Amino acid sequence: MKTYLARRLLALVPVALVVATVGFTLIHLAPGDPASLIAGPDATHDDIRVLQHQLGLDAPLHVQLLHWYGRLLRGDLGESIFLRKPVLDAILDRVEPTLLLTLFAMAIAILIGVPTGVVSARYHNAPADQALMSLALVGISVPNFLLGLLLILGFAVGLGWFPVAGYSPLEYGWARTLRSLVLPAFALGFVQSALIARITRSSMLDVLREQFIVAGRAKGLGERAVVYKHALKNALIPTMTVVGVSFAILIGGAVVIEQVFNIPGLGRLIISAVLRRDYPVIQGVVLCIAGVYMLINLAVDLAYMLVDPRVRYQ
């Protein structure tokens, strides 16, 4: 088990290295060099040269790259050109809404997806199964931002049950925060619930064909005990992987949904940074999200190991 853990952690190193390099490349792909961007349009040629030297941009590219790795290891993401503060601080200021939105959406996705998949598998090929799976197929065809706009039209503009947009921070009370996140979280989570439902259904169907299920039925176990106790537990293993992947997709989706609902999270931060050409912020947010994504994947692998002892011996 320890060797497995060590191997997983070691496997992260090359991936992290590539991620860091991609982050470095982003700023160098952009037209014009970073120094003239930071200095602004009014800067003279000499100003830019001084700044280039200060930022180490006059060093050879491989030296710059090594410096960049060093800075990342120290957790230094640089300074925002526009906000005039460290990128890390800007990110930490905006992390709360994104995190809560993603978690809320995840909860919705699991709470809708898993029961739908289980019911579909239990009534395989019956009308209930066909109806639910058609709905799931429609579900994965709706872009989350479109669903968000439609939800605003229906439940905020039409019925007035929820605020049209905006976010109420936790310090004003969690109930208000929750209410401001209902529509965005639903828009974000619904598509993933369709995906989770499809996977849960197919893995339930696989498990229900296994011999231990037949044995359970043969010894006279009720249908409920067979489906919910014995089959579900085993079927949840593939579902767990998808939940991990879903979580990562949800972080990406949150970027888009925040724009729909005017939620001041990481997504709004990166989009406004793109529009202001604030490259250090873009780099920082992208790297943070990729870092979280990698840690989630690691966590999923480790959870897998805890649930399924077979994985440990691979």
Added chain:
Amino acid sequence: MPVVTLPRTAPARPGVPRWLRLVARRRVTVLGAALLALTFAVGALAPVLGGDPLRMDVSARLASPGRAHWFGTDDVGRDVWSRVLYGARLSLIVGGAVVVVSSLAGTLCGLLAGYYRGLDNPVMRLMDGLMAFPAIVLAIALMASLGPSVINVIAALAVVYAPRTARIVRGSVLVVRETSFVEAARALGVGDGALLLRHVLPNCLSPLIVQGSFVFAAAVLSEAALSFLGVGVPPYVPSWGNILAEGRLYLQQAPWLVIYPGAAIMLTIFGLNLLGDGVRDLLDPKVRGLI
């Protein structure tokens, strides 16, 4: 009494290919193909069916759907019907180009990584690194550096989706590489290049085609999302994402700016998903009834 049951295959009818009859047997696949064909037709005939998508008419700003403007107009008086039609064209161009570019790049990387053991680790670690970013986040970051344009959207999305294709191709190559016909070809002295292209690649095509249909759907969605966020194609270009972005600002006064392009996206993606599922089943020998 017969002891051998022959496989249930329809008698060969001249003129209709077997795969087409297999497709026609599944109604949902036909529906998917029909929806996609509709999008293609609409995109191809946009200049005939609609007017100028860029012409502004300030006297008819945010006009509701009616005889003059079937889908209403936007905030500068552009005809939404024409913009949705031209949007179909853009979506298909972007989707198709991303499929072609990402498949070529992904196949090349996958073939090399799967076939040459020495390349496997470096190439696949690079792909893993690129896949460590959520698709839309990497696309946004690339667009920030490249700047808004149709070509750049295609380039950014190709970078995002190529690693996913590479992983799938590599997986198939690893299996095909060990088969005896590849060994036989090698023993006969077939060179690496010919071996890869003529013997290995054709046997990896099924998963590649299935992946292509899903990349198409994902690329259409991503283009809409990028343009909606204002980092995709330039705002004047008629794109479903661009119309939706305007629609967000006039949600209460002009819901048609959301409803029509939204319906267009949904129908197209729905069609692509149905078709993708159908193609996957069609290429799966187990489902096809051959095994």
